[in-house]
Amino acid sequence: MCGIFGYVGKKDPIKICIGGLKQLEYRGYDSAGIAGLYEGQIKSCKEAGKIASLEKKILSEGLKLDFAIGHTRWATHGKPTDQNAHPHFDEKSSLALVHNGIIENFSQLRDQLKSKNVRFTSETDTEVIAQLIGQFYRGDLLDAVQKTLPLLQGSFAIAIIHSNHPGQIVAAARESPLSIGYDDQHTESIVSSDPNAFLPSTSNVMFLRGDEIAQVEAGKISIFNSTLKPIEKKIEKLESNYQAPSKEGFEHFLIKEIYEQSSTIQKALLGRLNDESACIEFENFHFSDEYLKSIRNIWLLGCGTSSHAGWIGTMFFEDLSRVNASVEIASEARYRNPLLASDTLVIAISQSGETADTIAAMREAKRRGCSILGICNVVNSTLSREADSTIFLKAGPEMSVCSTKAFSSQVAVLALFALHIARLKGLSDGEMRKYFAHFRKISGSIQQVLEKSSLLQTIAKKYAKYNDFFFMGRRYMVPTCLEAALKLKEISYVNANGYPAGELKHGPIALICPNFPVVAFCSNDQTLDKIVSNLMEVKARGAPILAFAPEGLHSIIEIADDIFWLPESIDPFAPFASIVAGQLFAYYIAKDRGCDIDQPRNLAKSVTVE
Numbered sequence: 001m002c003g004i005f006g007y008v009g010k011k012d013p014i015k016i017c018i019g020g021l022k023q024l025e026y027r028g029y030d031s032a033g034i035a036g037l038y039e040g041q042i043k044s045c046k047e048a049g050k051i052a053s054l055e056k057k058i059l060s061e062g063l064k065l066d067f068a069i070g071h072t073r074w075a076t077h078g079k080p081t082d083q084n085a086h087p088h089f090d091e092k093s094s095l096a097l098v099h100n101g102i103i104e105n106f107s108q109l110r111d112q113l114k115s116k117n118v119r120f121t122s123e124t125d126t127e128v129i130a131q132l133i134g135q136f137y138r139g140d141l142l143d144a145v146q147k148t149l150p151l152l153q154g155s156f157a158i159a160i161i162h163s164n165h166p167g168q169i170v171a172a173a174r175e176s177p178l179s180i181g182y183d184d185q186h187t188e189s190i191v192s193s194d195p196n197a198f199l200p201s202t203s204n205v206m207f208l209r210g211d212e213i214a215q216v217e218a219g220k221i222s223i224f225n226s227t228l229k230p231i232e233k234k235i236e237k238l239e240s241n242y243q244a245p246s247k248e249g250f251e252h253f254l255i256k257e258i259y260e261q262s263s264t265i266q267k268a269l270l271g272r273l274n275d276e277s278a279c280i281e282f283e284n285f286h287f288s289d290e291y292l293k294s295i296r297n298i299w300l301l302g303c304g305t306s307s308h309a310g311w312i313g314t315m316f317f318e319d320l321s322r323v324n325a326s327v328e329i330a331s332e333a334r335y336r337n338p339l340l341a342s343d344t345l346v347i348a349i350s351q352s353g354e355t356a357d358t359i360a361a362m363r364e365a366k367r368r369g370c371s372i373l374g375i376c377n378v379v380n381s382t383l384s385r386e387a388d389s390t391i392f393l394k395a396g397p398e399m400s401v402c403s404t405k406a407f408s409s410q411v412a413v414l415a416l417f418a419l420h421i422a423r424l425k426g427l428s429d430g431e432m433r434k435y436f437a438h439f440r441k442i443s444g445s446i447q448q449v450l451e452k453s454s455l456l457q458t459i460a461k462k463y464a465k466y467n468d469f470f471f472m473g474r475r476y477m478v479p480t481c482l483e484a485a486l487k488l489k490e491i492s493y494v495n496a497n498g499y500p501a502g503e504l505k506h507g508p509i510a511l512i513c514p515n516f517p518v519v520a521f522c523s524n525d526q527t528l529d530k531i532v533s534n535l536m537e538v539k540a541r542g543a544p545i546l547a548f549a550p551e552g553l554h555s556i557i558e559i560a561d562d563i564f565w566l567p568e569s570i571d572p573f574a575p576f577a578s579i580v581a582g583q584l585f586a587y588y589i590a591k592d593r594g595c596d597i598d599q600p601r602n603l604a605k606s607v608t609v610e
């Protein structure tokens, strides 16, 4: 994972770099560091912890730099210590390097270097890159980088500075994303893991791939291929309507984002329900109606929360569009040997659009001849650039590592797309309009849940003492309960297992006992009686029961210890209100337990290594 950032130009490089790194902190926050040149020498400052503490250290040390590279780390190789924080250096400390990715053969390379008496100061895979470049350096930094890259196995985006090359950053990338930008006046340049961290003035952007190497100076960028032959890169115009993220009075980004969902759902639907034609429309959509009608299979790819949204999507395609669909966790999909024909549409789902496994699985499916539809929140992301067409969530930046509003918007977009196919296959005007009415009720039902959040806070207080939970549901509530359990795990550090309720008797019921609460998501009309019976079985074994139940389910009153009533909904749209209730439950438990809610331990917002 990790975020790398570099700045060459007239502005204060430290300030710009720290600002850029803060935008990239979603990629990891185990340590942070910065390096640059001052009076002809490499100077640096780095330490374990978040960027805010690096900022203080820089101030206290009075660091000054002429230009700079910086890094925010999610630890892969080596603990999150000061020593392992980037930048890393060659033996002579004449070059500094920051890296995002994983060097898979680092241990062999390190042994080879050690046999030449090269001394290492960290446990990282990154340091071997710095040391190798240092070994190859004979006055030409580009040449030393070019000689190093073929020796590396794995993925990387790197930025390097050298004391003999003032005002110059050399950058290179293979698989890990790296964007390079400059302003219209050609006065400054930026290197960043994500172009959304550029300054508003940096509107020209290019993306490095496949061992390409860039020489970056203020407002001037030269790109070379892996043999150092100069190449022309496509320059893209970056449209930025960036606004600094704010908690807007909420205590955490997470709770702000949970609350935003009544409006982000509306944004996901905005302009897409055409009442006149009873059709669904997507902007800049590149798939023809003929192609969509010819699809026989849909393969949905995603990781974590996005895979849960994909699972709900499979039910939409089966129930609404009558097309076979399956969801695959992208880290598994990328190593499978699937039978994908040209009538299989692959849908890659990702909030960030930078998840390494999702991108790798998508590329593999593309290589096998499938068309790719992206469902993504971040414009300009790798996924959105590589998919044949992308439907954006329009949910706005999701700052909390724990994904909430992206999930509900992903589910909404999947429902829209499933209905779009259904319409192409002949669903009537009347049926379409009925669904339109249901779509328009989602925001209100989310709002109803939000208005009762204090009740969930009280319930959460009662359950915050438990360390193990069992979440269950049926049909649409299976991925919903898995998602709710994931929320609890990641922000409260509490063990929460999600299961289809029908599986209870096939093993997990052995766990049920009085200090193992069961959280049941009941809002699926088709299987209501079934889940009620499952809860009776749980009650007989003495477990405390919290039920998220649809209004009117009277039979639950005698069974559950606590009930949170949810607005009525058709089964396919029940996940919306249910998950918001589940998110609030997780939030209040995490708050009660005093956890770091927006930046939970060991996590990163965007998982850019596999």
Ligand code: M6R
Pocket (backbone or CB within 6 Å): 303, 304, 305, 306, 349, 350, 351, 352, 353, 354, 355, 358, 401, 402, 403, 404, 486, 490, 603, 605, 606, 607
């Ligand atoms: O950006 P993506 O949607 O591709 O991210 C996928 C997962 O890493 C992400 O959903 C993760 O599971 C979240 N932390 C869950 O809250």
